[in-house]
Amino acid sequence: MDLSTSPLFERLQRAEHVLLAGAGGGFDVYSALPLYFRLRAMGKQVSLANLSFTVLDRVDGRVLAPGLVEVRADTQGPEHYFPEGVLARWFQTRGESVPVYCFDKTGVGPLHAAYVALQAELGFDTVVLVDGGTDILMRGDEAGLGTPEEDIASLAAVDALSLRDKLIVCLGFGVDAFHGICHAHFLEAVADLSQRGAYLGVTALLQGMPEVDRYREAVLFSSEEMARRPSIVSLSVVGAIAGDYGDKHRTSRTQGSRLWINPLMSLYWAFDLEAVARRCLYLELLRDTNTSWEVGARIEAFRKRHPSKPWEDIPV
Template identity: 75%
Template sequence: MDLFTSPLFERLKDAEHVLIAGAGGGFDVFSGLPLFFRLRELGKKVSLANLSFTRLEMVEGRLLAPGLMEVDGQTPGPVHYFPEGLLSRWFQDRGEHVPIYCFVRTGVAPLRAAYEALREKLGFDTVVLVDGGTDILMRGDEVGLGTPEEDITSLAVVDSLPLRDKLVVCLGFGVDFHHGVCHAHFLESVAALSKQGAYLGVTALLPPMPEVALYREAVEYVCERMPRAPSIVSLSVVTAIEGEYGNVHRTVRTEGSKLWINPLMSMYWAFDLTALARRCLYLEQLRDTQTSWEVSERIEAFRNTHSPIRPWVDIPV
């Protein structure tokens, strides 16, 4: 490895089919779009999936297995919230057919079955789990975990799959502050993973990059068509890419709050998924969960019994 080497792309060099999957629901799959476009340019086969917050019972997509639905640009769905369908429609408007595979928000056991069904259908050999934000790195004893239920469910599932390689990529340093995440604890986790050789560095998303331009276009296209629920995370990242800094707002959803748009927000942070999963203190307790409610209950039970919970620490700079 040298300064001309990207550890992330070195890990992906021998992949034949990469599944880029949103870990935490919502717009998380959008965070993987720059990587999606770059891998396609490199000749890789790439598919997109997302743990969905969409009410899939209202979507007329193709049900592939329990808890797994394929949608595309022609798929009817809820008017006010359907980011996966709108993303596929954006591709369609560009003359491309790119389906999005939607996982129902559920427990680890049924989500693993849905991932297995998708692997049987597509034949992917590598998964990149993408997180809009950085709270997937919280191991469980921090003062704030953010919104761990979906992230750690996805992490537990992908960790259990027999694959050539498994990676985690985060985008949006700082956006989890409003969910109580202490970013000193995030950086501490990065350091711990680095000590294990599991930290794969950062990659800046810059405006001149064609992959970044397409990502910005997709985010703006979908958010304009979802005015009641645009993505705070995605719009914050786009704003950071554009060079804004500080308390800059792109949606009325953030009015009344103070944002910290910053250059670190527009960087990919990449990690080995297996090492990250091993650091989570409660992941094994989720393996047999059947519902998202059960996941929440077990995380709460862990928090109520684990001691000590590490207090907030300001970044000393």
């Protein structure tokens, strides 16, 4: 490794088939799109998945296993909230048929079983969990954990898989402030992972990169298709890529709140997944959970028993 190399892409170079999976639900799979197009250009086989907030019982896609549904462009789902179906339709407008595999929002046990089923179906050898935000790095003693139920369930489920490689990528530094994330604690986590040799650096998403331009197109398409509930994270990142700064709003959903759109939002932060999992103080408590409610209850119980670090402002 030297200054001209990317540790993230050095790791991904070894992969044959990569599953890019949205870790935290919602639109997280969209944050994987720049990686998706770059990996395809590298000649890799790439698949897309997402821990879904869509009610999968209302989706008529092919059921591969309990809690695992294949969504294609012609798959019918809820009218006002179906990011995965919208993404598949966007690919169709480009003349491509790209399925998005949806994991139900469950506990770690069923989610891991769904990942095992998808691995048997597709044969991927590498997983990259993609977080739209940075709260997947919170280990449990920070001032705020954001919305950890989905992220840490995904982390635990993938950690238990037998694979060639497992990675994490975060996109959207700063967007989690609304959910109480202390970004000084995120940077502390990055420093700790760097000591462990598990920090794989940052990659800038810049205007004019074809992968980034396609990501922007997909986000804007989804915002038109889902005008009532566009993605705050994705629109914030697209704004940062375009050079927005400060309290800039690209959706009425954020009106009344103060935003800090900034260039750090447009960086991919990459990490070794197993090291992130080992660092999480409560992950082992979630291994045998069956429902999302159980995950949330055990995290809440952990937080009550363990003191949290005080909030820390970034001193710059």
